[in-house]
Structure formats: structure tokens, C-alpha cells
Amino acid sequence: MTARPAASPVGAPGLYHPRAYDIAAPPATWWAESAGPGPECAPLADAQHADVAILGGGITGLSAALHLARDHGLRPAVLEAAGIGWGASGRNGGFCVPGGAKRSLAAIARRFGAGDAARFDRLSHAAVDRVAGLLQSEAIAAEPQPGGEMLFAHSTAAFAAFRRARTGDQVVLDPATLAARGMKADGFHGALWEPAGFGLHPRNYVDGLALAAARHGARIFPHSPVIAWTREGGGHRFRTAGGVVTAPKVIIAAGAYQPEGLSPRLRGRVLPVQSNIIVTRPLTSGEQVAQGWTSTGVASDSYELLHYFRLLPGGRFLFGGRGGLSASPQAAQRFRARLTRDFHRLFPAWRQVEITHCWSGLVDLAADLVPHCAKLDDTTFHACAYHGSGVALGTELGAQLAALAATGTAPDLPGFMQRPAPHFPLPWLRKAYLAAALAGYALKDRLR
């Protein structure tokens, strides 16, 4: 009789193929291959006490630890199930841009009020500035590529919508101007340029956050999955296979990998959705000119099932897309083929260029399609649901979580974010909701 594998301590095992939750398998990303030396931290091996115990060693958890230690003089401890940044944080596209909701600002204003929409817009721009500030103040070498973000319109209707929705410093550009700027992709009708934002190396960024947090006094324990969470006196107790951390307060920073088996309080708060990336071999400058894409600005498009793309330092091209209902190896192959087809359609001059890397990970959606950063009770805090845009927002909400845990308030947060992420009704049906949403998005993309 073969032993059944133990359920993974991360995520909602059963929702996706076990491959999506395999903490023993670091994702084979270009970022891992090109990263600098990371922090050298050991797993938890004894009993420790912390001012704040943090579950999750991604951008949110590490930013919370850094800000708790540096700005509030507290001693946090971070427990990460796998290597630092194993979740979405070390495997994303490296777009440090404003955003984080699946609703537009206008839709946020309609649902939650104009004041909250304006507060969210300010917060998500401040988030980009916070990352830029941390790269400077903590000397994090994350290869920033400045230039804002270009949002390409896939249809005339989308282009007209950009013209109507343009705010602040945003600029609408026609295809000829885009080509002159070294951003020629086929089949687009123009673009909206958002000046805030830049590209970075996500693995180096998350390692840099960990090093900075440790330098300021945080303890970081990789390869230390929390397998039990109990209340003890007025405080909390996180148990791992190697030890225990007790703390009066805890932060749950688990993104799309919420350990739903740990507590009913974590169950069904996010809908994890796959995001997938391919990376090419380095393009020669002749190949870049042949396609008309020489810019290192970051870009995405207006499809509901959007693509995101950028030229990396050294000339490789990164191309990503969301979707896919299964994380099985066969489904991953099918998604790679689909992504490659889309890449060739938009960048036909690069049809013969080899793709050297392909990986995927999970992003988190909330039932109300907005991010959350809230108290679950007076001593438990969480932030999640960045809708695929958590490099800047996760950093910002880490700082806001630190303020919440240290002082009890975070006044910069819009009201809707200060409520915990709502539980999905009948959470075991989340894949069915996703299937319906994906079909709706695909139809909308064809019609618009």
C-alpha cells in the first residue's frame, strides 16, 4: 500500500493540482537563475517569543516585518513554509505599478463612494513611491527599470474608454507615437501611459526585503510551515515541525496561498487564479529593432484576460497572461502553448525566438473584487486580494499592517479595505465561479 502524501500546509489543497502547492519545489523562474545571494536564515528549531508573529514570507509579510522592526521598534518573527518569496512574490512579472483591485476606480466610486476611490488611488500611487524609497533606503539591488506603465488598447472601444477615463498625469498615445517610443506590438489601437511605475527583479526585491527586515531586528524562518495555530492566554501560538512561536499579535500574509486547513477563519476568503509567464532567450538589438520594441518600460493590455510584457535587462523578453483552470502538468503545457500563440500574434517578428523559461503561480481575488487590509480581531490582522498587482500594494499594505498591529489604526486605508476579505459563499464552488468568470471574460474580450 502506498502512503498518501500529506496535505500541503499552504493553500487550499483540493482546489488546484498538488503541484501548485508543492513547497518542496522552488519554481524554475528566470528570476531564480539570475538572482543575487539571498538571506541565509535557518528554519525554526526551538521555542521563541515575538511581539508579532507573521505567517508568510512574501512581500506583504516581509514588508510588515521590516516596518514593525524599523519604524515601530518591535521584534517580529516571520514563518515561511518554503524558501523566502516562494509564493507569488518571488515569481511575478516584476511590475511595480499602481493598482490592486479588479474594479476600475469609477466602479469603486460607484460601490464604495468617491472619497474611498480617491483614497485608494492615492494609496496605490504612494505604494509605488514606497517601493522606490525602500530600494534607496535599504540599498536593495532590484534592477529598477523606470518609465511608467503602458496600457495597450486591444480594440477601438477600449481605446475610446482610455480617452474617457484618463486621469491626472496619464497620457493617451496613438500607434505611431508608440512605435516612435520603441513600443510596437501588433494589433493594438493605441495606449494609455501611466507615469507612475517601474520594472524590477522580484526575486532580488523580496530577498532584499528579508535582508533589510533581519538587519532591523526581525527574525526570519524559511522552510517553517505553520501546522497549528492555537490561542494561548490572550495571545497566539504558531507551531511548526521544528518549534513554536508565541506572540500577543499575529499577521496572516499568505496571499493566494491561504493555509485554509489551519483555521475556518482563513477558509474561502480568496479565489486563487493562475498567472503564467514565458521568458525568451536574450534578443539581439537587431531583433528588437525588427519588431520595433526597444523600450524597457513595462506594459500590459486591456483584455479582461490581460497580457503583461516587458524587455528585461540583458535583452530577454517576458510575456505573461492569466487564466487556466487546472495546474496539472498537462494543463501547464496547454497553457504554455496558448501563451506562446498570443506572444507570436502580438510580436510576430519573434516567432523563431526560443522560449527558455515558463512558470506559473497563483494570484488572489476577493469576492468583492477589492483588496483588504484589516483586523480579523483585536490581535489578528490580515492583508490579501491584490488581484495580480501586489508588488507595490503588498509592500504598502505590509507597512499598513505594521501600523495596525503596533498602534491599532491605519488611517490612510480606504474604508472598504479596513473590512476583512469576505468569505466566498459555498467556497468549495470557487472553481465553478472561476470557470464562469473566465468564460464571461473571454466572451467580453471577443465582443469589445
Ligand SMILES: Cc1cc2nc3c(=O)[nH]c(=O)nc-3n(C[C@H](O)[C@H](O)[C@H](O)COP(=O)(O)OP(=O)(O)OC[C@H]3O[C@@H](n4cnc5c(N)ncnc54)[C@H](O)[C@@H]3O)c2cc1C
Ligand atoms: C505569475 C505571477 C505574475 C505576477 N506579476 C505581478 C506583477 O508583475 N506585478 C504585481 O504587482 N503583481 C504581480 N503578481 C502578484 C504579486 O506577485 C502578489 O500579489 C504578491 O506577491 C503577493 O504577496 P504576498 O506576500 O501577499 O503573498 P505571497 O508572495 O504569495 O506569499 C504568501 C506566502 O505564504 C506562505 N504560507 C502559506 N501558508 C503557510 C503556512 N502554513 N506556514 C508558513 N507560510 C505559509 C506561502 O508559502 C507563501 O510564500 C503576480 C503573481 C504571479 C503568480
